[in-house]
Amino acid sequence: MPNANLHADSRLNIEENVPLAPFTSFRIGGPARFLVGARSLRELQEALRFAQKMQLPFCILGGGSNLLISDDGFPGVAIRLLMHRVTRSGGMVQVQAGFDLTTLVHRTVAWGLSGLESLAGIPGTVGGAVRGNAGAYGGAIGDVLATVSVLDTVTLQTVTLRRDECAFGYRDCRFKRDPGLVVVGALLALVPGDPDQIAAKVAQTLAKREAKQLSCDKSAGSFFMNPKVDDADLIDRFEEDQGVRCRECRIPAGWLIDQAGLRNLRVGGAAVSHRHANYLVNTGAATAADMVQLARLVRKEVQMKLGVVLKEEVSPLGVVI
Numbered sequence: 107m108p109n110a111n112l113h114a115d116s117r118l119n120i121e122e123n124v125p126l127a128p129f130t131s132f133r134i135g136g137p138a139r140f141l142v143g144a145r146s147l148r149e150l151q152e153a154l155r156f157a158q159k160m161q162l163p164f165c166i167l168g169g170g171s172n173l174l175i176s177d178d179g180f181p182g183v184a185i186r187l188l189m190h191r192v193t194r195s196g197g198m199v200q201v202q203a204g205f206d207l208t209t210l211v212h213r214t215v216a217w218g219l220s221g222l223e224s225l226a227g228i229p230g231t232v233g234g235a236v237r238g239n240a241g242a243y244g245g246a247i248g249d250v251l252a253t254v255s256v257l258d259t260v261t262l263q264t265v266t267l268r269r270d271e272c273a274f275g276y277r278d279c280r281f282k283r284d285p286g287l288v289v290v291g292a293l294l295a296l297v298p299g300d301p302d303q304i305a306a307k308v309a310q311t312l313a314k315r316e317a318k319q320l321s322c323d324k325s326a327g328s329f330f331m332n333p334k335v336d337d338a339d340l341i342d343r344f345e346e347d348q349g350v351r352c353r354e355c356r357i358p359a360g361w362l363i364d365q366a367g368l369r370n371l372r373v374g375g376a377a378v379s380h381r382h383a384n385y386l387v388n389t390g391a392a393t394a395a396d397m398v399q400l401a402r403l404v405r406k407e408v409q410m411k412l413g414v415v416l417k418e419e420v421s422p423l424g425v426v427i
């Protein structure tokens with residue numbers, strides 16, 4: 107991995123032909139033509155200028171916990187967001203995009219601030235979480251954001267948007283649909299509370315995740331989003347089987363995959379997890395091609411057997427799922 111200082115007047119650390127698999131939770135993905143770690147907003151701007159100068163595409167890597175990268179890698183500049191400052195004033199927490207989400211949850215517990223308890227145990231960075239409106243157990247990061255700061259990758263200017271300008275929805279927001287905007291920071295509006303009660307809620311979330319074995323190795327968490335279903339019989343079947351009401355007519359994709367009898371299905375080194383049917387896992391030497399083929403097979407079978415079309419939650423880079 108030679109450290110090519112190709113950007114003569116910069117202190118950016120630019121590496122060439124770097125395998126991306128180690129930067130993803132799947133441990134899948136070929137090399138990036140260039141890899142840059144951006145430790146500040148200025149370095150992010152410089153990295154984007156470098157991509158512009160080289161006339162190459164760029165991509166953003168957070169914690170890599172929601173990314174499926176092609177076996178051919180990325181033929182441009184991959185930028186890892188490494189800026190991770192966090193400051194607090196009362197209930198307001200200002201945090202940079204590269205900060206680890208789980209560390210943030212624990213930090214807010216120590217500060218006696220409530221609002222992030224249901225997000226405990228979700229891997230990745232704050233920026234990645236904002237971009238995908240990550241959440242669990244009825245809560246999502248978009249619920250507690252006051253503002254989001256983004257960098258426009260064309261003008262290289264930052265803009266701060268209020269929460270109501272970000273169009274947060276289920277695993278969705280404005281930045282997911284516009285890759286020209288990079289999330290660089292967020293201001294969270296949290297509520298002061300009793301540290302012991304907040305810590306107890308975090309412990310409950312982690313225990314629920316542990317019970318469902320949601321910390322599965324070499325996966326990207328839930329591969330598919332929970333689809334909205336309009337088949338009343340299927341909803342009844344789900345509610346009867348699970349003893350719970352479905353929220354907003356969304357049925358867990360894992361239950362559908364299970365009903366279709368696909369648990370343990372394999373393609374090459376990729377498999378539907380035996381622990382959690384919506385986790386597609388790399389059992390050792392899976393390629394992106396294996397994972398894509400498995401995902402397509404799962405989608406086809408679920409559609410054929412249950413009439414529901416699954417859409418991926420995982421972010422593809424250089425692959426079409």
Ligand SMILES: Cc1cc2nc3c(=O)[nH]c(=O)nc-3n(C[C@H](O)[C@H](O)[C@H](O)COP(=O)(O)OP(=O)(O)OC[C@H]3O[C@@H](n4cnc5c(N)ncnc54)[C@H](O)[C@@H]3O)c2cc1C
Pocket residue numbers: 131165166167168169170171172173187203227228229230231232233234235236237238239240241242281287288289290320321322323325326327328421
């Ligand atoms: C074991 C496991 C459990 C999980 N459980 C959950 C869960 O309960 N709920 C949930 O919602 N998710 C879950 N996930 C998925 C994942 O953790 C989240 O989607 C996480 O928020 C992704 O953040 P990241 O920093 O790793 O993003 P990455 O994987 O690095 O990137 C994902 C996408 O976001 C883009 N991106 C990253 N950072 C930025 C940025 N700053 N600005 C703009 N675009 C950006 C990338 O280009 C890419 O397209 C789980 C994953 C794993 C492995």
